Amino acid sequence: MESELAEKKETVPTAATLTVDNIGGIDNAEVTFQEGVTVLSGRNATNRTSLLQAVMAALGSDQVSLKADADEGSAELEFGDERYRRKLTRQNGAIITDGEPYLEDPDIADLFAFLLESNEARRAVARGDDLRELIMRPVDTAAIQTEIEQCEQRKRSIDEQLEELDGLEQRLPDLEAKRKRVTDEIDDLQEELEEAQAELDEANVDVEERREEQSELETKLGELRDTRSELERTRNRIETERESIDALEDEREDVQQKLESLSAGDDADIGRLEAEIETLQEEKAELSKEISQLQSTIQFNEQLLEEPDSVLADASEPADDAGDDGAITDQLLDDSETVTCWTCGSSVARDQIETTIEQLRDAREDRIQERTEINSDLEERRETVSTINESRSEYQQTQRRLDSIDDEIASRNDRIDELTDDREALTDDIDELETEIDDLETDDYSGILDQHKEVNQLEFKLERKERERDEIDDEISSIEDRLGNREDLEARREDVTDELTDLRTRIEQIEENAVSAFNEHMENLLDTLEYGNLDRVWIARTTREAREGRRKVTKSSFDLKIVRSTDSGTAYEDSIEHLSESEREVTGLVFALAGYLVHDVYETVPFMLLDSLEAIDSDRIASVIEYFESYVPYLIVALLEEDAQAVETNHERVTEI
Template structure:
């Protein structure tokens, strides 16, 4: 289960190799011995980095795992480094997940965003940008519509099966009786002279039956078409297009108002935060002259130059806070208005699409009805002609010949009808047999479509839950200067100290690093990174003391199969594999390249 890494001219390592065991793998060494470069080499093998040794034209990393060998070569061409070979990760979605949530070195974007106090939504949700969710949803919608059409046909076929089966059985029984009757009539028919007239009469009656059958089918078709046409006209008459006044203009005004309130809130928040920090840190003397007195500090207002007191400033700050709260409430109100107007616009659009579809379908039905009525008129004329022909021939045969002709004609008609019914039954059985299969396919597509639609919201929710859970575990292990930290719905990190919200700027470097790791682990959990990359790379933990570093490493150890991290020699030993960087040949020309 070990991994083996061979390195040539990657980052600060000119030549080196190491073996990784499941569990802890500590790279212990002083500055410039290649600790960070070793982490960078594994990133090159994963496919998340292309860092060559400074001044080198080429380099390579070979990674041997129980599942396969991955060989990556880098080459510098015209100031740009190009990668060739096969890295551990080839899919862009997997690569961005690993870079954000498995490669937790000092360059990690999540850790950096926490250190700089940035909003975390864009960095934590970045893998979603590489999944083309909208395109997948569009494709699934088309697939769903196709399956729904086929399923509707299959269910209709299943309903019609008993009726058609009964019809086939009835026709088979009628044919048996008719053939027996034909044999009886043939046995008693001794008038050979009527044979020619009988054939003509039989043919005429066959044509008459066919014409009558066509008339009946066309009459039924015309009736069904008229019913459908009446239904669609009724649907069109009952269709109501919502009459919302000036939706587009109101929507544009609402968006403008929302944007203005958001800008006002941002400006006011900046003023509020700056003033609050000066007061909470008791650093008024940084920006104005302060005269301290037993009864209270007096100072010069740094904006207007007038004399004021700290109490007055705090009162004005409270007023600013009330105004900020009011602006936030207005922002939510404007946002609700925008959403309502967008909904109204969509309702109008859907109604108009439905109106257009109904008008198109009505036009098609009207055209179809005209064609079928024309065909029906022609079929009736043919039936009338066939009937006259039958009557003429019937007068020329005796009762026996007429009876035999009737039987023959009826047999042919029933045989043709039976053939049509048998074909229809076979088609219905084939369609009806797919009902369960199509229902399962439709359910699967609907579930997948629902999962895609809700994926972003679900991932956000899971990320915040994972952040809260990891933070509780971290706080239970570390003695931090804050009681708790959480991710807001807007993905802002909020910490609490002494029961009140505190600024991230007030946290120590080590505390910020802990929050950065918690955020990265939350992303790792919500995007299932461990299923693709069974390791964590950790570097740049100089801000933690010995006890805290051991505590963090033990916590991370339980979150991954392979944990690779760097540490200085002054830290006490770790319970795991230790990798000695002194065996590597490193480039010491620049300290930054070999650390």
């Protein structure tokens, strides 16, 4: 991890220049950040948070706000040889973004790199929310499950091929024995044929002088031999067709059984599911819009509390009334307990606005939770539709194969009928030829017909046996060729098994890495920060079996554990609610850092932004910054002047925006 971070720091540009127009409380500004730590130092209402929002905007985040009196704004980041520009436009109360930012998808950066006060990871720790859900949100678990299923299918296919090879290998001894037996039979037939041929040749010599007179008989004998040969071939073809039909009938039975186990799918079910998916997508889009609007309102009100003069000065005073410039700002600065409401202009207690902001945050979290649940419902329905479609596709393919087998069986039966007719016709021809030969036979040719028949029969048998031997040789050769691929198949199976193991453990590994990273960094920082009786803060990962749709899966949860000790040294377990605000903030930051490292966010965006650290004392802030600096190429931190004084002086500082 450290070597990867070091390599990343070596490859990123050494400086970044940001140009801002009408974002937050900023009219326009240009700031250059050097690689390493940049401290935005100043009192409240000096646009430090607005500058961080501008950085976020240029990087791709939607969690930014326009200046109150502007309908358009922009942020441009010059980073190395590239320029990234983002334009913001106010339309119907919402902020619309356009342009080419640094990130195409800012979600992971919003979670683990842009650590402003409203950052979801920081707030989740403070509230005691489900930390596992946040860590695993960037992981496409559905895609991993699909990969697992595809990998399992490949492994089953290879296993079937290896099992088939085992069966073929077991057949080899029987085939070798059969080939030897057929070869012996061929040798015997060749000897018999030679003897029969010699006897026929001898008989032919005895009547050589009268051969011309008997040429018609010889012709008929030749025709008889050819016709018998054709008859034998026809019989063999009929036998081959019947064997093929038997094999097809066996396959048809298997295919029919498979077809009966499948479902053709119900169009009504698919239609209902697709309608539900469309409804859920609309609900999700509406929730996303509400979340965006709530975020804009929250950020505006947060900015109103921190930088009231920059938000309200231009929006509250007429442009031509120079004598009253700064009147509202002066009121806000004179009375830190009240703020002028931006909607009605009346004076409102700060704690009332803070309560409203908290309510808005809770509402936003509720919407995010609703969207998460809708996402889960969407995935479940999409998976169901996919399963139905896969089953339907397999059913249709099986039905097509069954139809194809039926067609082939019918075609082969027709062929058998044709061959049977041919066989009967050839049999009739042979009977006719034998009758003609009997009529032509003389005493001198007595017995020659029988000898011809014997020679013909031996030739037929020999030809058939030689063909049978050739078929056995071909089968043995084919099996040996296929067995030669066993090593390749076994290697592929090993690769697929390794891939399957990696996929099955990928989610678990990410979880374990996240827990390990948090626990390691939390331990290191607690040793450095020395929080009195706070002995240890760590995450314990627990698992349980649960059903997800039709699958049984392992569910994990992250439980935040806290141990304190009394003055007498007795250790006891505590809860997040009892941590001080400073302790909660540090815990939230470490959790975000763990996510930043586990998901290699530094590979995606080499920036991390820190804001609203006032709950932590100055010396500890300096220690946190020093610790984070080792893991982030660009760390930009917004601090009050008194907190900035405790940070090392060699860091870049921005005091005017």
